[in-house]
Amino acid sequence: xxxxxxxxxxxxxxxxxxxxxxxxxxxxxxxxxxxxxxxxxxxxxxxxxxxxxxxxxxxxxxxxxxxxxxxxxxxxxxxxxxxxxxxxxxxxxxxxxxxxxxxxxxxxxxxxxxxxxxxxxxxxxxxxxxxxxxxxxxxxxxxxxxxxxxxxxxxxxxxxxxxxxxxxxxxxxxxxxxxxxxxxxxxxxxxx
Ligand code: IMP
Numbered sequence: 001x002x003x004x005x006x007x008x009x010x011x012x013x014x015x016x017x018x019x020x021x022x023x024x025x026x027x028x029x030x031x032x033x034x035x036x037x038x039x040x041x042x043x044x045x046x047x048x049x050x051x052x053x054x055x056x057x058x059x060x061x062x063x064x065x066x067x068x069x070x071x072x073x074x075x076x077x078x079x080x081x082x083x084x085x086x087x088x089x090x091x092x093x094x095x096x097x098x099x100x101x102x103x104x105x106x107x108x109x110x111x112x113x114x115x116x117x118x119x120x121x122x123x124x125x126x127x128x129x130x131x132x133x134x135x136x137x138x139x140x141x142x143x144x145x146x147x148x149x150x151x152x153x154x155x156x157x158x159x160x161x162x163x164x165x166x167x168x169x170x171x172x173x174x175x176x177x178x179x180x181x182x183x184x185x186x187x188x189x190x191x192x
C-alpha cells in the first residue's frame with residue numbers, strides 16, 4: 001500500500017480522509033514525530049493549507065505531503081468566520097464557543113446561507129498543487145446531532161434536513177467540502 005503524509009493532528013479529519021483515499025495509508029503528524037502546533041498565520045484558507053504542507057516538508061524528513069485548511073463562510077457575516085473559523089471565539093479553539101458566537105451574531109438574521117470551503121495543498125516531488133471543495137448550506141438556529149466536529153451541529157447542507165452532526169462519516173463524505181477537494185486530489189494522484 002502506498003503511503004503519504006497528511007499534515008493534520010485532527011483525528012476526525014484523518015478518519016474522514018482515510019475512508020476516501022483508501023488506496024493510500026495516511027501517515028499522521030504523530031507518526032513523523034511532529035507534536036508541535038504547525039503555524040497557520042496566513043490571511044487566506046489556501047495560504048494556510050500551503051503553509052502547513054510546506055512546514056512539514058521543510059522541517060521533517062518528508063518529501064511528499066498534503067495539508068488542508070477549511071473555513072465556514074457565512075453570507076450575512078460577510079464571509080466570517082472564514083480563515084478564522086478555528087479561533088473565532090478566542091484562541092482556545094473551543095468548537096462550542098465558536099458555534100455560540102455564530103448563533104448569537106445570526107440571532108435576528110433571516111439569511112442563514114453559509115458554505116464550508118476546503119483547500120487541499122499537495123507537495124509532490126517539489127511541486128505544489130491545490131484543490132478546492134465547497135458545500136453550500138444553512139446555519140440552523142440550534143445544535144442537532146452528536147457526530148462530526150467543529151461547526152457540524154449547526155450546518156445543514158443544501159438538499160438535506162439533517163445537520164452534518166446527524167450524519168455518519170460515510171454520509172458526510174458523499175457531499176462534504178473536504179470530500180470534494182480530496183476526490184480531486186485522489187484523481188490527481190491516480191493520474192500522475
Ligand atoms: P482547520 O481547517 O482545522 O483550521 O479548521 C478550521 C475550523 O473549521 C475549526 O474550528 C474546525 O473545527 C472547523 N471545521 C473544519 N472542518 C469542518 C467540518 O468538516 N465540519 C465542521 N467544522 C469544521
